Amino acid sequence: MSRESFGGGMALDDELPRKNGELLFESPWEARAFGLAVALSEGGRFAWRDFSAELAESTRRDQEAAYYRRWLDALERLLLAQGLVNKEDLQARIDELAHEHHDHDTDDSEIGTLSEIRDIHCAKDAHEFAHSIRTTAR
């Protein structure tokens, strides 16, 4: 457990929370998952309390999983349970995006919209991707 201090007093409005010595989000998808859940709730698509309950359920299932993994699992379960998204559509979209990414990856034209793709040094077969995603999404 490590502690990040402000280093002797914090400046006010000119100092951003991300300057606390710690990044708010470790990868872009964490920010998107965060923004999605909060925006849907603020837009009245679900009650925050229901999301919290799912987040607690994610935690019960896997105490040690990283926060935003538990967060995304919770969001996905809630959206499926409320019928805002259906499972087949979701899987189909994941497959589509994986193929899209695969195409980008093989023709080496431009990097996909995901900035974290740059960190992947090992080109993967799209079908293998889709499979691994299916496994984690379950």
Next chain:
Amino acid sequence: MTESHDHNEHEMAISLRTRALESLLIEKGLISADVIDGLIDRYENDIGPMNGAKVVAKAWLDAGYKSRLLNDGTAAIAELGFGGRQGAQMVVLENTDDIHNVVVCTLCSCYPWPVLGLPPSWYKSYAYRSRVVKEPRAVLREFGLELPASIQVKVWDSNSDVRYMVLPKPPHGVDTLSENEAARLVTRDAMIGVETLDALDARTGHR
């Protein structure tokens, strides 16, 4: 297969899942990318522990505000323009000569966003969540905070209905400062309860 390869593949899979969800929700008209961008920007730039620091400084210097804050945290925090749309009640816990309060959320890493922004990673860690309830003094010691046995340590477990924030004991001589100056002495960790400020000299900011 290396660990980092596994990690990358996992990251890629989860990032695709997130994109898939977002794109379906946009297609259905349930959300717009601009709204999500705006929210992320708000939390990255406008909401953070500087909000809580203003609340704490005002409570230190204005007895009337302090009593309103301890009676009804949600309303008193809203007086300064801070509030969440998540509907949780805010409860402010006062540290005194006899009681030291610490905040955790063992279930879902709930955190008082409107006043502290998003939680630091150690707050969300399994180690903190599981240990601080069982052995608070040992955990506080790891944060460099050794409390005398005469001080009672109370651990508060947040939930979706109630979020806690600690009102730290003020540094020595804080009453000579303005609210803005006092707010600069308040740290995020003190408002979670893993740090104290009362050993500070308010005029120099040094211990």
